Amino acid sequence: MPRRFLPQGPLRGAIAVPGDKSISHRALILSALAIGESRITGLLEGEDVLASAAALRAMGAGIERGNDGTWRVHGVGVGGLGQPAGALDMGNSGTSTRLLMGLVASHRLTATFVGDASLSRRPMGRVIEPLSRMGADITASPGGTLPLMVRGLVPAVPIEYTLPVASAQVKSAILLAGLNTPGITTVIEPVPTRDHSERMLAGFGAQISVEQDSAGARVIRLIGEAELRPQAITVPGDPSSAAFFVVAALLVPGSELLVHNVGLNPTRAGLFAVLREMGARIEEENLRDVGGEPVADLRVFHSALTGVDVDPAVAPAMIDEFPVLFVAAALARGRTTTSGLEELRVKESDRLTAMAEALTAAGARVSETQDGLVIDGTGGAPLPGLAGNGAPVTTHLDHRIAMSMAVAGLASADGVEVDDIRPIATSFPDFETLLASATGQESAR
Numbered sequence: 001m002p003r004r005f006l007p008q009g010p011l012r013g014a015i016a017v018p019g020d021k022s023i024s025h026r027a028l029i030l031s032a033l034a035i036g037e038s039r040i041t042g043l044l045e046g047e048d049v050l051a052s053a054a055a056l057r058a059m060g061a062g063i064e065r066g067n068d069g070t071w072r073v074h075g076v077g078v079g080g081l082g083q084p085a086g087a088l089d090m091g092n093s094g095t096s097t098r099l100l101m102g103l104v105a106s107h108r109l110t111a112t113f114v115g116d117a118s119l120s121r122r123p124m125g126r127v128i129e130p131l132s133r134m135g136a137d138i139t140a141s142p143g144g145t146l147p148l149m150v151r152g153l154v155p156a157v158p159i160e161y162t163l164p165v166a167s168a169q170v171k172s173a174i175l176l177a178g179l180n181t182p183g184i185t186t187v188i189e190p191v192p193t194r195d196h197s198e199r200m201l202a203g204f205g206a207q208i209s210v211e212q213d214s215a216g217a218r219v220i221r222l223i224g225e226a227e228l229r230p231q232a233i234t235v236p237g238d239p240s241s242a243a244f245f246v247v248a249a250l251l252v253p254g255s256e257l258l259v260h261n262v263g264l265n266p267t268r269a270g271l272f273a274v275l276r277e278m279g280a281r282i283e284e285e286n287l288r289d290v291g292g293e294p295v296a297d298l299r300v301f302h303s304a305l306t307g308v309d310v311d312p313a314v315a316p317a318m319i320d321e322f323p324v325l326f327v328a329a330a331l332a333r334g335r336t337t338t339s340g341l342e343e344l345r346v347k348e349s350d351r352l353t354a355m356a357e358a359l360t361a362a363g364a365r366v367s368e369t370q371d372g373l374v375i376d377g378t379g380g381a382p383l384p385g386l387a388g389n390g391a392p393v394t395t396h397l398d399h400r401i402a403m404s405m406a407v408a409g410l411a412s413a414d415g416v417e418v419d420d421i422r423p424i425a426t427s428f429p430d431f432e433t434l435l436a437s438a439t440g441q442e443s444a445r
C-alpha cells in the first residue's frame with residue numbers, strides 16, 4: 001500500500017507515544033511464566049507484540065484484552081508451557097522469534113517457527129548456537145534461518161556465554177532458557193545492550209544479579225528453576241516510536257511539540273544525546289519512574305542541526321533509531337559520519353543500503369561504507385523530495401524505513417512517496433493518526 005508524505009507545516013501541541021515494543025514482549029512472556037494472573041496496561045498492540053501473544057496462547061497461557069485496554073495474562077509457571085498444535089507464526093518480529101526460541105529451549109515441547117519474507121532472511125545462528133549448548137535440538141533452514149524447529153530439553157544445561165554480538169535478543173533468549181534450567185546461567189555482555197529483561201526478571205522475583213568484571217563487561221547471573229510472581233505492569237512509551245516525532249519536530253520550522261510518556265532507559269536513549277550534540281533543543285519534563293523504567297515528557301523545538309561524527313560506542317543505545325537519525329543528518333549543516341553499524345544490515349531490511357537508496361532518491365547526499373553512512377546535509381533547506389517524479393522509495397517490509405521516509409517527506413519540498421506503509425503496523429499502528437494530529441491535518445483526512 002503506497003502513501004505519499006507531503007511537506008507539512010509545524011508540528012504543535014501534544015501527543016503520547018504507544019507502549020514500548022521491547023518491554024511489551026517481555027511483559028507478556030514473563031507474565032505467561034508466572035503462576036497466577038498478571039495485568040498489563042499500556043501494552044503495545046502492534047503486530048509484533050500480538051505475534052508473541054498468539055504464540056504464548058498456543059503454548060497454554062491465558063491472554064485476554066479487557067475492554068478498558070488492560071491485558072490479563074494467566075501464567076502457567078516456569079516449565080509449564082505445553083506443546084503448540086501448529087507452527088508459531090512470528091510475522092515480521094525478530095524479538096518474538098529469538099526470545100520465544102529461548103523459552104522453548106528448556107521446555108518439554110517442540111515448536112516450529114515461521115515468519116514473513118523479511119524475518120525469514122534474518123540470522124538465527126546467534127541464538128541457535130548458545131541454545132544448542134544448553135541442550136536444545138534445533139533444525140534450521142540453510143543459513144540458519146526460518147522456518148526452523150526447536151525441540152527443548154528438560155532439564156537443560158546451564159551455560160556461561162559471552163555474547164559475540166551486542167544483542168539484547170540473544171542475551172534475553174539465554175536468560176529465558178535459564179529460567180527453567182537447574183543451576184546458574186551466566187551471560188557476559190562486553191558491550192551493554194538494552195536491559196529490560198534484567199529489570200523485569202528482578203521485578204517478577206527471579207534471582208538475577210548484574211556485576212561488572214575487571215574488563216568492564218556486564219556479567220548477568222540467573223538462578224534457574226525460578227518461581228515468578230504475577231505482577232501489575234505499566235509499559236512506558238516507546239522511545240523508538242517517539243524518535244520519529246522528535247526528529248520531525250526538529251526539522252520542520254516553527255515546530256514545538258510535547259511528546260508525552262517517553263521511556264528514557266539509558267540503554268535506549270542514545271538518539272536524544274546525539275541529536276543534542278547536533279544542536280537539538282529537547283527538554284525533559286516530569287521525569288518519573290514507570291514500571292521500573294525512567295520516563296519523561298519531551299518538549300521538542302525546531303532546531304538548526306549540525307553534522308557530527310557519531311561515536312560507534314553509542315550504537316547499541318540507539319540501534320533502531322539510525323534510519324531516522326540519517327534523515328536528521330540529511331538536513332543538518334555539514335557532514336555526519338556513522339560507523340560500526342554492521343548490525344543494521346540484519347534488521348528487517350539492510351538498513352544501511354535501504355536508507356542510502358531512499359535518501360538519495362529524495363535528493364540527499366549520502367555515501368554508503370561497509371559499516372555506516374556518510375551524509376552531507378542541506379544546512380536546513382528542505383530535501384528536494386520525489387513526489388510525482390520518480391519511483392516510490394522501497395521500504396523492504398521494514399517499518400522503520402517507512403516511518404523515517406515519512407519524516408523525510410514532511411521536511412521535503414515535493415514530498416516523498418513510500419511504496420508500502422503496511423509494515424508500520426508491526427510497531428506503531430497509530431503512526432499516521434498521531435502524525436495527522438501533530439501537523440493539524442485531522443480534518444483533512
Ligand SMILES: O=C(O)C1=C[C@@H](OP(=O)(O)O)[C@@H](O)[C@H](O)C1
Pocket residue numbers: 021022023095166167168169170172194319320343
Ligand atoms: O531485545 C529487543 O527487544 C530488541 C533488541 C534489538 O535487537 P538485537 O538484539 O538484534 O540488537 C532491537 O534492534 C530490536 O528492535 C528489539
Ligand SMILES: C=C(OP(=O)(O)O)C(=O)O
Pocket residue numbers: 048092093094095096320347348400427
Ligand atoms: C529490529 C526491530 O525489531 P525486531 O528485531 O523485533 O524485528 C525493530 O523494531 O527495529
